[in-house]
Amino acid sequence: MSRLIIISNRVSAPKESHSGAQGGLAVALQAAIREFGGIWFGWSGETVDHFTGHIQFQRAQGVTTATLDLEEQDIEEYYNGYANRTLWPLFHYRIDLAEYERGFAGGYKRVNERFAETLRPLVEADDVLWVQDYHMFPLGQELRDRGCKNRIGFFLHIPWPPSRLLATLPEAAALVETMFAYDLVGFHTKEWLDSFRHYATHELGAEEDGDSLTYKGRTLRLIVAPIGIDTKEFVEGANGPKARLALRNMRDSAVGRDMIVGVDRLDYSKGLEERFHGYERFLGEHPEERKEVFLLQIAPPSRGAVESYQKIRSTLEGLSGQINGAYADVDWVPIRYVNRGYPRDVLAGIYRAARIGLVTPLRDGMNLVAKEYVAAQDPEDPGVLILSRFAGAAAQLKEAVLVNPYSADEVSDAIMQALRMDLGERKRRWRAMMDNIEQEDVVWWRKLFTDALMGTDGKAPLPADNDSAAA
Numbered sequence: 528m529s530r531l532i533i534i535s536n537r538v539s540a541p542k543e544s545h546s547g548a549q550g551g552l553a554v555a556l557q558a559a560i561r562e563f564g565g566i567w568f569g570w571s572g573e574t575v576d577h578f579t580g581h582i583q584f585q586r587a588q589g590v591t592t593a594t595l596d597l598e599e600q601d602i603e604e605y606y607n608g609y610a611n612r613t614l615w616p617l618f619h620y621r622i623d624l625a626e627y628e629r630g631f632a633g634g635y636k637r638v639n640e641r642f643a644e645t646l647r648p649l650v651e652a653d654d655v656l657w658v659q660d661y662h663m664f665p666l667g668q669e670l671r672d673r674g675c676k677n678r679i680g681f682f683l684h685i686p687w688p689p690s691r692l693l694a695t696l697p698e699a700a701a702l703v704e705t706m707f708a709y710d711l712v713g714f715h716t717k718e719w720l721d722s723f724r725h726y727a728t729h730e731l732g733a734e735e736d737g738d739s740l741t742y743k744g745r746t747l748r749l750i751v752a753p754i755g756i757d758t759k760e761f762v763e764g765a766n767g768p769k770a771r772l773a774l775r776n777m778r779d780s781a782v783g784r785d786m787i788v789g790v791d792r793l794d795y796s797k798g799l800e801e802r803f804h805g806y807e808r809f810l811g812e813h814p815e816e817r818k819e820v821f822l823l824q825i826a827p828p829s830r831g832a833v834e835s836y837q838k839i840r841s842t843l844e845g846l847s848g849q850i851n852g853a854y855a856d857v858d859w860v861p862i863r864y865v866n867r868g869y870p871r872d873v874l875a876g877i878y879r880a881a882r883i884g885l886v887t888p889l890r891d892g893m894n895l896v897a898k899e900y901v902a903a904q905d906p907e908d909p910g911v912l913i914l915s916r917f918a919g920a921a922a923q924l925k926e927a928v929l930v931n932p933y934s935a936d937e938v939s940d941a942i943m944q945a946l947r948m949d950l951g952e953r954k955r956r957w958r959a960m961m962d963n964i965e966q967e968d969v970v971w972w973r974k975l976f977t978d979a980l981m982g983t984d985g986k987a988p989l990p991a992d993n994d995s996a997a998a
């Protein structure tokens with residue numbers, strides 16, 4: 528059986544204690560490496576004065592990780608720069624925030640070359656490689672340029688933007704061309720896949736044949752593979768001691784009021800500003816509900832070296848203060864705004880205590896919080912998920928109360944609808960969403976992708992001559 532090499536910006540080694548602090552994605556990828564043997568390769572998260580290419584190997588619980596330290600300038604240009612100031616805003620439809628700097632593009636290419644150069648000697652002839660996310664678009668091509676003929680797949684965890692937006696990126700055509708180094712490219716939704724295909728066929732001139740695209744002699748296959756959560760583990764966690772304690776504490780502190788919960792990295796793509804405005808509209812329109820509800824917004828800071836993230840942080844501090852200033856009373860505060868992160872088993876208890884999960888990103892590749900909120904509910908008395916139409920999760924969780932997150936009126940109406948929803952309807956909607964979350968979990972997602980990549984999914988095999996065309 529082939530070994531699997533996973534490559535991503537962040538690498539997650541298995542933890543000694545099962546504290547619930549690891550993400551479902553990390554657990555699923557670790558399991559894949561255990562199943563196939565192999566390595567998880569990427570950035571250590573550490574900085575060095577001069578890049579040496581030294582690889583730190585670590586082996587824990589059957590998983591080998593191989594990590595590299597990067598220079599300050601690499602991190603500035605590759606991670607803070609091209610990944611998070613150029614690609615992230617552009618791919619989340621925020622070209623007003625996207626910065627197109629040659630220095631960032633150069634640093635991004637340099638780091639991908641460094642990854643390829645260091646990884647190449649570790650790759651054996653039968654290995655299958657799986658590259659994760661927008662930090663590493665050109666890695667496949669860099670590996671091909673170094674003679675790597677292995678099967679290589681790529682999965683994008685964020686949206687793919689419409690062609691007219693992507694066209695604003697100076698390197699757009701070159702970037703999409705490098706994607707043809709991959710044999711398989713995966714997306715969370717058909718919408719993102721269609722946007723990629725549109726650019727490849729209309730702007731590059733790639734030939735389309737079913738789910739395949741051919742360009743300059745190389746063929747890649749496209750696949751929709753929506754990521755799920757580790758549902759079984761999450762439900763167990765939601766019934767465990769930490770979650771139960773969190774649930775009790777939240778209920779005590781809610782003193783009979785209905786809690787609305789939001790849990791998001793502090794990121795402008797998550798629509799927190801618009802969410803606060805929607806909630807403010809609700810408070811303004813429904814004075815009778817004011818002391819009956821409160822919003823708990825958990826927003827751990829993210830990517831703090833990037834200016835747009837500093838701005839959204841200060842905007843939200845101002846806005847939450849303003850709403851609380853306008854509506855709070857001696858015995859009630861409408862928004863509890865918390866800038867720290869919590870382990871997922873604690874979150875599970877918090878989700879369960881909430882009558883409403885308010886998940887309103889302006890654009891999101893998937894949004895796992897939406898799925899976790901549903902999985903944490905009490906089947907006999909489930910809460911209601913209000914979900915943005917523009918999250919990848921909306922393609923699967925159709926029984927959520929779906930909203931346009933830009934519309935304060937729609938968000939306000941959805942909150943009222945959720946508060947009034949009777950038990951029968953809550954149970955019906957929850958069951959339908961839970962069926963999806965149980966069936967299409969993270970193991971299902973990983974297997975869908977690796978089966979297609981390894982050619983064991985019964986579909987026509989990837990063309991055997993792909994590698995010779997690339998070399």
Ligand SMILES: O=P(O)(O)OC[C@H]1O[C@H](O[C@H]2O[C@H](CO)[C@@H](O)[C@H](O)[C@H]2O)[C@H](O)[C@@H](O)[C@@H]1O
Binds near residue numbers: 537660684754892894
């Ligand atoms: O690594 P960071 O810069 O701290 O960012 C955290 C992760 O954010 C993004 O997550 C995406 O992947 C999720 C799982 O597929 C998906 O549900 C979500 O919609 C995406 O935004 C990013 O793509 C990851 O690479 C980051 O590690």
Ligand SMILES: O=c1ccn([C@@H]2O[C@H](COP(=O)(O)OP(=O)(O)O)[C@@H](O)[C@H]2O)c(=O)[nH]1
Binds near residue numbers: 825871874897
């Ligand atoms: O305080 C927190 C906030 C979030 N998360 C986890 O971070 C992930 C966020 O994933 P999502 O897909 O919703 O968004 P992303 O941050 O990847 O864009 C989820 O598994 C959350 O449970 C967490 O463990 N602690």
